[in-house]
Amino acid sequence: MEEFVTSDLIIGIISGGQLGKMLIQEASKWDMTTYVLDPDKDCPAAQIATRHIEGSNLDFDAVYRFGKEVDLLTFEIENVHMGALKKLKSEGVRIAPDPDVLELIQDKGKQKTFYTRNDIPTAPFHLYESKEQILHALDAGHITVPFVQKLRTGGYDGRGVAVITHTKDLEKLLDGPSVIEEKVAIEKEISLIVARNKAGETATYPLVEMEFDPQENLVDTLFCPASVTEQQGTKAREAAEKIVSLLNMEGLLAVELFIDSTGDVLVNEVAPRTHNSGHHTIESVMTSQFEQHLRAVLNLPLGSTELKRPAVMVNILGEPGFEGPVRYTGLSEALAMAGVKIHLYGKKITRPARKMGHATILATTLDEARKKAKRVQQLIKVTSWKKK
Known part of the structure; x- marks a missing residue:
């Protein structure tokens, strides 16, 4: 295992959205120095990073120069200039997850071919x-x-x-x-996150069940634990752990899966980073996905993934018909409810279906959490003084 380091280590995060911001919030608990690369001076992570460097994740020079300024390079988005990452790796810059892993996952065709070659069930x-x-x-x-x-x-x-x-x-x-x-006849969509460090230690999070907005094709609501059979849960975990092992990953891997109408479990796609389907872990699991990512890329012992309480997460999205300076309503009423935790990402401008934050609802039972979550969705609205 690596020795624990604090502010002497500079962690560089490529892209500064909400995932980067929440990763920095965890890193700050360990007194770590954090740099973020993002073209937007008002990006969420820029508000709290030790240093924000303006530059695009798709620009060779910007990514290369950024990588030379940090001790460990990681990312919150897959779409990164691969040529720059490979040059940095050849020059000894520590990058986690490895660029070879990112290159495979960037291409959904290569992903799917990887699954079939390794007998991993997929559509x-x-x-x-x-x-x-x-x-x-x-x-x-x-x-x-x-x-x-x-x-x-x-x-x-x-x-x-x-x-x-x-x-x-x-x-x-x-x-x-x-x-x-x-087109798979989908009974439900599930996801899990698995972490792996350089030493080969793995830790798998409880399965979550997702409901998608049919118009925007993104996650609307997430439930943990997922309502699946023991056999389905075992198949999902085995597939995720097989993938992360075959990839020789260092970091987190979010694995999205389908359960089809016959009950079979199929891998949809993966993301080599912290993920929207793991936001609830901040409050509901012993070790949040953001702390776990740091543990994994620093080759530290992985933390417990024990679920503390049933949880529902809802994305807080920009309302249709509004684009401009953000305005929130209903926050006070939602916060008055026991077990409701609200995270706003600090985005200054809203637009329809833009992820502006999330709320996690904890309760003694999942049914109780679901009922509260519906009320939270009714209460919190993201609009603007300007209509689109």
């Missing part, structure tokens, strides 16, 4: 280079509607995905290298 798929190729494959009968199209790179929070249910939906097809998946 059947085909790879195509363009919209034209997809339409040709349809005409030739190689694929049929319904299906889901995912751009191989660049997709995030529901972007880069087209769900084709009927032939009339073909106008929604995206152009670019894509994964075409058979």
Whole structure:
């Protein structure tokens, strides 16, 4: 194990959104120096980082220069300039998770191929280079509607995905290298986070169940523990632990899965970082995902993932029809409810469906937490003095 270090170590975080901010909040408890790279001077992490450097995660020079200023480089987003990371790695800069892991996960086609090569259950798929190729494959009968199209790179929070249910939906097809998946009859969507350090120690979090906003295709509500059978839970954990081991990961891996209408468990995709599906861990688990990420990338002993209380997390999203300086309503009423914990990310501007914060609701039973969560969603609204 590594020796524990505090302010002598500079941790560099690429991208300064809410994940970076919450990671810095944990690092500050250990008196660590934190640098963040982000093009937005008002990004959430810039408010609390030791130093904010303006620059794009997609710019070679910005990423390379940033990496040379820190002792350990990590990230809160997959979309990072790979050439810069590989050059930094070749020069001995410590990067966790490793750029090779990030490169595989950046490309959903490579991800899916990795699963099939390693006998990890996933939905059947085909790879195509363009919209034209997809339409040709349809005409030739190689694929049929319904299906889901995912751009191989660049997709995030529901972007880069087209769900084709009927032939009339073909106008929604995206152009670019894509994964075409058979549309799974989904009974429920679940997720878990698994951590692994350099020593090979792993720690797996309790499964969570997710409900998605059908319009925005992003998580609306999350429940922990998930309502699954013992066999389904075992399959999900085994798949996640197999993936993190095969990747030789250092850090966190969020694994999103489907349970289909027959009860089978299928891996959807993974993210090599802290994740929206783990926000509830700040209050509901012995070790939050953000502390665990630090433990993993610093090769420290991993913390307990024991669930303290049932929890529901709801994303606080920008309301439709509003874009401009943010205005919150309903916070006082929500905070008056026992077990409600609110996190606002510090984003100055709201827009429809933008993640502005989250609320975690703890209770003695999951049913009680769910009832309170519905009330919280009714109370908290994110608008602006300006209408879109």
